[in-house]
Amino acid sequence: MMVRLRVSFPDRPGALGQVARVLGTLGADILQVTVLERQTGRAVDDFTVSWPGTADADTVRERLSVVPGIRVEAVWPTREIPGAAPDYDLLKHVASDPGRAFATLVDALPDLVSAEWAVLMSSVTGELVHRSWQAPRSLDETGGLAGVKAADLTPLRPSALGAGRHRLMSLPVPEASLHLILARTEGPPFHRVEMDRAIRVLEIVSIIGR
Template sequence: MLLRVRVRLPDRPGSLGRVARTLGAAGADVVQMAVLERGNGRAMDDFTVAWPSGAGVDRLAEGLGSVPGVEVAGIWPTAEPQGGCPDAAVIGQVAAVPERGARILADAVPAILSADWAGLAEPAGEDAAVVVHASVGGRAGAAVAGLLPLRPRAFTAPDGTEFAVCPLAKGSVALVVARTGAPPFHRTEVSRLEQLAGAADAVLLGDRSSG
């Protein structure tokens, strides 16, 4: 299975190598790595690792925690997006079937952002929005408090679920992404969600104008 491992570490030569060696020593095979932020002598990185199915992650967390200056921000299950350039692949799918474009985008986002589910939501009253389409793992028809206003952002629901939200072109529909047992969505993840939504909007609006 695949795991996403988020760590804070000293931003100096050798730190990244020590983290990678520790992951390997614990039995994790690094598949991908991304730098989320750097500043004030610290960095936050995401590692995607292959991990034995059914194995606990305690030794992984303990091993990383033993590296001087390293803090484990979260370890949670993830899925591998299709293709080497998943963002571009999804936009291609949206362009191929524009009548289902928004739903295609919502169905693909959980793998891209290591989330549990994603969906399309519309306002329903002053305080909540209703999920009108949900990917596997979500529930269409569910009301989600805290989604309003529909602007690009991340927030934590009262039950601990982490959300990221980004409106689509119409403004009254938003792309919503959710995960549990994981850290809050980082600003780079929200930015990536914005970019995906913007690219999909451009494709869909272009299709409407040409039609």
């Protein structure tokens, strides 16, 4: 299975190699490394790896913790295919059928940022306009979003937030009274790099879909 690991380690020569060696001893095949940040002497990277059998997050943390300064922030499943260009595929489908621009975006965007589901909702009424097949039929269903008000999910600016067991990304749709909400129940909160990627795609889709 494919999993994603978010790892924080000292930003110094050889540290990345130490992480790679430990993953190799666990039988993991590193498929992709995404640099998220480099600041204050530390680095945070996402590793997409092919794992034999079922990934054991506790084992990963235990084995990597023997390397001084390394922290495993999260381990979670991912559907993103390393080396693919899902952004371009999404935009191609949107351009071929602009009338379904936002529906296509909601269906495809979760795989771009390792989210589990997405919904498009009205910023005014809080009603769902479109939902990916994995999403709850309403945001009041049990599953961590019960009792959350539309105002909490529709801030004026893009934001990453939590609601119950969910990690959420909330993005206002340019020039529309709509908000795109992405969620995952496994893994860490959305990183600003993931948000930037989703925002750029949303902006282009908004232009095409007008």
